[in-house]
Amino acid sequence: xxxTNTSLSPLIHLxxxxxxxxxxxxxxIATVGLRVQTWGDPLAFLATFDRAHIGAIVxxxxxxxxxxxxxxxxxxxQGVDQPVILLTGHGTVDMCRRAFKAGAAExxxxxxxxxxxxxxxxxAVRQHVRSRQRNQSDQETSERYAQxxxxxxxxxxxxxxxxxxxxxxxxxxxxxxxVETHRANLFAKxxxxxxxxxxxxxxxxxxxx
Numbered sequence: 001x002x003x004t005n006t007s008l009s010p011l012i013h014l015x016x017x018x019x020x021x022x023x024x025x026x027x028x029i030a031t032v033g034l035r036v037q038t039w040g041d042p043l044a045f046l047a048t049f050d051r052a053h054i055g056a057i058v059x060x061x062x063x064x065x066x067x068x069x070x071x072x073x074x075x076x077x078q079g080v081d082q083p084v085i086l087l088t089g090h091g092t093v094d095m096c097r098r099a100f101k102a103g104a105a106e107x108x109x110x111x112x113x114x115x116x117x118x119x120x121x122x123x124a125v126r127q128h129v130r131s132r133q134r135n136q137s138d139q140e141t142s143e144r145y146a147q148x149x150x151x152x153x154x155x156x157x158x159x160x161x162x163x164x165x166x167x168x169x170x171x172x173x174x175x176x177x178x179v180e181t182h183r184a185n186l187f188a189k190x191x192x193x194x195x196x197x198x199x200x201x202x203x204x205x206x207x208x209x
Contacts, residue, residue: 012057014026014039017042054129057075057084061087083105084103085105085106087109089111105127152185153206155186160202
């Protein structure tokens with residue numbers, strides 16, 4: 001296996017038992033500034049590839065020992081989030097359907113046009129970046145919500161229902177000043193700059209609580 005660049009650009013994993021195909025595709029992908037790691041053994045790839053990198057995976061469908069579709073299904077089972085592009089020289093409608101059902105980002109037939117592959121990879125990388133950003137944002141939101149006291153969560157729940165401070169005070173038997181204190185505290189803990197932002201980020205967590 002090889003890594004054609006040591007920069008911090010996204011990393012593309014190429015998995016194919018044909019060394020000539022790996023070399024040609026690696027050279028092509030490197031021309032647009034993406035790092036490439038090649039794998040001639042799909043089982044070695046499954047066992048050791050770095051799941052932390054931003055990037056994508058290009059899998060040949062027909063390989064000895066295990067098919068690209070089986071590798072894709074194992075990646076899905078393991079929760080791997082890198083988008084997967086499948087390449088095949090003998091595609092069928094059933095194979096294409098199975099690939100997308102298993103979570104493939106794209107299904108391309110060989111010989112694949114250079115521009116088509118590059119475009120698919122760049123789109124896959126953008127998709128992965130957005131996915132990682134959403135996941136990071138969701139985690140930060142959950143961690144902030146966990147900092148709220150039980151009373152602050154009650155106040156937040158009523159805020160997301162559209163109640164005023166006076167209405168919240170009556171519902172919880174609290175003074176308006178106390179409600180205002182809880183409101184200020186939860187806004188600070190949640191890092192919300194407006195009511196609309198608060199509702200957009202946290203209403204779903206309130207509903208699920």
